[in-house]
Amino acid sequence: MSSTKYILGLFADPDEMMDGIDKLQKNSIPIYDVYTPMPIHGIEAKLGMKDSRLGWAAFMFGCLGGTTIFSMAYYMLVHDWPMNIGGKPAFAIPDFVPFTFEWTVLFTAFGMTITFFYATHLFPGRAPRVMDFRATDDRFVIAIDAKTNTSHEDITNLLKEAGAVEVKHNDRKYVSYE
Amino acid sequence: MKTSYSFDEQFEFKGRAKTWSLIMIAVGLIGIAYGFLSGAGERTFANLLLMGYYFTCVCICGIFFCAVQYVAQAGWSVSILRIPQAFAKVLPIAAVVLLVIICSGLFITHTGLNEEGKQTVLPYLYKQWALNGVATKGSENYNAVIAGKSGFLNVPFFLTRIVLYLGCYSLLGWLLVKYSNNEDELGGMFNYKKSFKVSVLFLVIFGFTIPLFAFDSIMSLEAHWFSTMFGWYNFAALWVSGMAAITLTLILLRQNGYIQWVTVDHLHNMGQLMFGFSVFWTYLWFGQFLLTWYANLPEEAAYFYRRWEPEFKPWFWLNIVINFATPLLVLMSRDSKRMVKVLKVACIILILGHWLDYWQMIMPGTVGPLSHWYTEIGIIEAAVFVGFAGMFMFFMLNALSKFKSLAPKRHPLLEESLHHHI
Numbered sequence: 227m228s229s230t231k232y233i234l235g236l237f238a239d240p241d242e243m244m245d246g247i248d249k250l251q252k253n254s255i256p257i258y259d260v261y262t263p264m265p266i267h268g269i270e271a272k273l274g275m276k277d278s279r280l281g282w283a284a285f286m287f288g289c290l291g292g293t294t295i296f297s298m299a300y301y302m303l304v305h306d307w308p309m310n311i312g313g314k315p316a317f318a319i320p321d322f323v324p325f326t327f328e329w330t331v332l333f334t335a336f337g338m339t340i341t342f343f344y345a346t347h348l349f350p351g352r353a354p355r356v357m358d359f360r361a362t363d364d365r366f367v368i369a370i371d372a373k374t375n376t377s378h379e380d381i382t383n384l385l386k387e388a389g390a391v392e393v394k395h396n397d398r399k400y401v402s403y404e
Numbered sequence: 405m406k407t408s409y410s411f412d413e414q415f416e417f418k419g420r421a422k423t424w425s426l427i428m429i430a431v432g433l434i435g436i437a438y439g440f441l442s443g444a445g446e447r448t449f450a451n452l453l454l455m456g457y458y459f460t461c462v463c464i465c466g467i468f469f470c471a472v473q474y475v476a477q478a479g480w481s482v483s484i485l486r487i488p489q490a491f492a493k494v495l496p497i498a499a500v501v502l503l504v505i506i507c508s509g510l511f512i513t514h515t516g517l518n519e520e521g522k523q524t525v526l527p528y529l530y531k532q533w534a535l536n537g538v539a540t541k542g543s544e545n546y547n548a549v550i551a552g553k554s555g556f557l558n559v560p561f562f563l564t565r566i567v568l569y570l571g572c573y574s575l576l577g578w579l580l581v582k583y584s585n586n587e588d589e590l591g592g593m594f595n596y597k598k599s600f601k602v603s604v605l606f607l608v609i610f611g612f613t614i615p616l617f618a619f620d621s622i623m624s625l626e627a628h629w630f631s632t633m634f635g636w637y638n639f640a641a642l643w644v645s646g647m648a649a650i651t652l653t654l655i656l657l658r659q660n661g662y663i664q665w666v667t668v669d670h671l672h673n674m675g676q677l678m679f680g681f682s683v684f685w686t687y688l689w690f691g692q693f694l695l696t697w698y699a700n701l702p703e704e705a706a707y708f709y710r711r712w713e714p715e716f717k718p719w720f721w722l723n724i725v726i727n728f729a730t731p732l733l734v735l736m737s738r739d740s741k742r743m744v745k746v747l748k749v750a751c752i753i754l755i756l757g758h759w760l761d762y763w764q765m766i767m768p769g770t771v772g773p774l775s776h777w778y779t780e781i782g783i784i785e786a787a788v789f790v791g792f793a794g795m796f797m798f799f800m801l802n803a804l805s806k807f808k809s810l811a812p813k814r815h816p817l818l819e820e821s822l823h824h825h826i
Contacts, residue, residue, distance in 0.1 A: 267825040281738070312698070320694050 230378060230395040232258065234358055235368040235385035240266050243366040246388035247272055250368070253384060255376050258369040261361035283341040284334050291333025292326050299325060355400040365391075409665045409822075411813040415657070417805040425798040432791010439784040446516075449509050449528040450770040451784055454762050455792035456502040457621055458645070460570065461638075462796065463498045465646020466491025467577035468610060474580075474596075474603035479820030480673060483665050483811045486804065487653050489584060491646070492577035493803035494796070499570035501795075506566060506621070510534050510559055518545050529770070532627040533557040550627055557624055569617045576606040584812050591814040614639050622762075626769035629707045633692040638765075640685035644727070645758035647678050652751040653800070655744055663810050668742050669824050675741030678754060682731035689724070711764060715773035715780055719764050726757035759789060 237243035240262065247269075250257055260273060299322060303309070308316035343349050361367040370381055372395070382393045439448030466488035473481045509529025516526045518535060524545055527534045532550060537543030539554035550557070579602045587595035615635020623634045631637075651674040657663050696704045711720045730753050740746045767780065774780055804810075812818065 267823070277738075312700070314698075320690075320697050323690060323694070 228372075228378065228395075229397045230372040231399055232357065232396045233370045233372050233378060233381050233385075234394040234396060235370070235388070235390040236358065236360065236392040236394065237366040237368070237389060238364070238391045239389065240264075240366050242389035243368060244269070244272070246368055246385055246390060249384050249388050250370070250381075253376070253380075255370060255381060255384070256374060258371045259357075261357060261367040261369065263362055263364060263366070266366075280338060280341060280345075284338045287337025287341075288330045288334040290337070292330040294333070295329035296322060296326050357396070357400060358394070359401065409811075411809040411811045413662070413810060414808060415662060415801070415805045415810060417801045421797065421801055425794045425801070428790050428794020429798065430791075430794075431787055432789075432794060435784055435787020435791060438787070444784060445514055446528055447771045448784055448788070449505075450766055451788040452505045453509060453529055453621070454759075454766050455788050456498075456505040458759060458762055459792050459796055460495070460498040460502045461642040462646045462649050463491050463495035463577075464573050464610075464614075465642050466650070467495065467573060467580065467606060468643065469646065469650060470580050471576075471603035471606045471610070474599050475607060477600075477817070479817035480670065480824040482815045482817045482821035483824075484650075484654055484663070484670055484821075485584065485812055485815070486807055486810050487650055487657070489581045490800050490804040490807070491650065492581055493806075494799045495570070495577050496574045497799050498796075499574055502570070502621075503563075503566065505529075507563070510563075519547060520544070530562075530624060530627075531770075533624060534559055534562075553627060557627060562620060562624075565616065565620055569613050572609050572613070573606070576602055576609070580606070584815075585807070587812060587814050588809060593816060596816055614642070622765050625766060626707060626710075628703060631692050631696070631704070631707070633688055633695075637685070637688040637692055640681060640688050641758050641761050644678060644681045644685055645755055647674060647681065648751040648754040648758075649796075650674065651678065651747065652755065655748050655751070657810075658744075665811065665822055667824065668744065669826050670821075671744060671747055672738075672741045672826055673824075675735050675747050675750070678750070679731050679735035679741070682727060682735075682754070686724070686728040689728075707769075710768040710772075713768070713773050715775075715777045716764065716768050718777050719760060719780065723757070723760050723764055726753060727761055730754070730757065 235243075235246055237246060243260070243262070244266070247257065247260065257273060260269065262269070300317070304317045314321070347355055356362065357369050358365065358367050368385065368390075372378060372381075378395065382395075385393050436448055436452070439445070439451070469481075469488040470485060470492065472478075473485065506529065510527050513525045513527050515523060516531070518524045518526065519532070522544055525536065532538075532547075533553065534557075535545050537545040538547050539551040539558070540546060541551075580599055583595040583599045583602065587599075615638070618635045618638035619630075622638065623630065651671065654663070654666055654671065654674070658666050693708065696708055710716065731750060734746065734750050734753075735741055740750075763781070763785070815821075
């Protein structure tokens with residue numbers, strides 16, 4: 227039993243990497259993930275990735291922000307200490323619109339950032355987990371979980387055939403900035 | 405993905421589209437005739453101004469869309485540029501129509517009540533500042549406030565300005581179309597660079613003059629009132645309604661077998677823009693409303709007071725519901741923007757919604773309250789709308805059929821547009 231945990235195919239060219247994905251899929255080899263230094267159009271559909279749920283998170287944070295400030299302002303301006311400002315009613319809805327809008331936007335922006343950091347393990351101070359350094363630079367990396375039934379040699383050959391410039395058999399999942 | 409298309413296919417303007425646009429024009433003419441013969445001259449004129457302005461704005465939007473794409477060096481939109489270009493080609497016609505409406509409104513008179521409630525001779529349009537003697541001391545029509553504005557609001561200067569705005573826009577739009585056609589013949593970067601320069605020039609002129617165009621043609625109907633937000637508010641309406649018209653044209657052409665290179669991704673982008681700018685429109689609407697409401701100055705509040713009358717109030721609120729709530733709820737999610745049917749319905753709603761928007765800018769200050777809120781919009785309104793929609797369809801499709809190809813086939817960024825993916 228080999229100690230290889232993940233097999234990485236490193237490509238220099240995105241088209242060749244896409245070709246590699248095709249080849250692997252044709253041979254029913256499940257792909258763990260793909261890392262690219264830039265967005266590749268159509269790759270989500272090819273890998274069958276689910277749509278991001280970040281939009282839903284944004285919506286929920288927006289609702290939270292709007293509700294928070296609306297209740298706060300209502301409590302302060304209408305319930306606890308109503309004041310006569312320019313003869314307007316205490317609960318003057320048009321006045322409530324600008325800050326409700328602002329807080330909705332604020333909570334959405336911060337909430338999305340935090341959610342994104344949480345989902346991608348990118349909190350400040352944390353060593354980022356990457357499977358190969360050059361995936362952030364100039365290599366397009368396909369990662370395959372080595373515990374599949376297919377022999378590692380076959381996978382290596384497939385990747386090489388598709389044009390991989392390097393195939394790595396890694397014993398550890400991540401190489402971190404240590 | 406298919407990436408090679410025959411761009412040389414031309415649009416053929418015939419069959420149902422032609423018949424229907426002609427029928428619609430006929431309906432409009434009958435409606436106008438009915439309006440004048442039934443004694444509702446002022447109401448008919450107000451409707452003509454509304455639709456003339458709407459028609460012009462949608463055509464201007466075609467130029468604005470092209471110019472924005474060129475200046476931003478956007479690649480995604482290249483393959484759909486012929487549709488806004490067709491809009492741009494109709495602008496000279498729309499401008500002439502609007503000018504004819506404005507001139508007849510200014511120079512054809514009828515008897516009615518002036519602001520003091522006295523019987524006098526009034527023009528059909530712009531009666532507050534264009535009636536005789538409004539700036540002459542001692543005249544029974546003299547109005548001190550309007551007289552103070554007469555340096556700007558007088559008929560010769562007013563007409564000069566309108567001609568200048570529309571002339572400038574038409575000329576620059578014509579140049580953009582010409583360069584694009586030349587590009588199809590010759591290729592190369594030469595025409596693209598020239599288009600870029602013309603676009604920059606257009607955007608500068610447009611940015612400074614479009615608020616003035618709105619001030620002149622619409623806001624001056626209620627010459628006592630003014631709002632600095634009004635120009636941008638109208639610009640937002642122009643942009644959203646124009647974009648809805650472009651998108652609807654795209655969808656219908658695509659359904660009829662043309663422009664097959666336009667994918668759901670292009671439509672998604674158009675949906676995003678419509679959604680975003682509907683929110684922008686609401687922002688400006690609300691900005692104008694909030695400040696007026698908060699300051700509560702009589703001369704400013706008069707505008708909203710008139711729209712708060714029971715005859716107009718339901719329409720006033722409906723305007724917000726249609727133009728804000730509908731795009732917000734219908735177009736927010738990614739999926740709905742990618743469903744062509746949903747997008748089509750949203751476009752139609754927005755086109756009608758911005759008609760209502762223009763309607764409630766114009767009617768309270770011209771025709772004023774009628775008997776009930778539901779009689780405010782009747783046969784004349786519907787017929788004039790249909791007539792102008794038919795006219796727009798006729799001229800726009802006619803202009804589109806004159807293009808030798810339905811995409812700028814030698815545009816340097818065309819490939820990017822064909823591969824557009826979001």
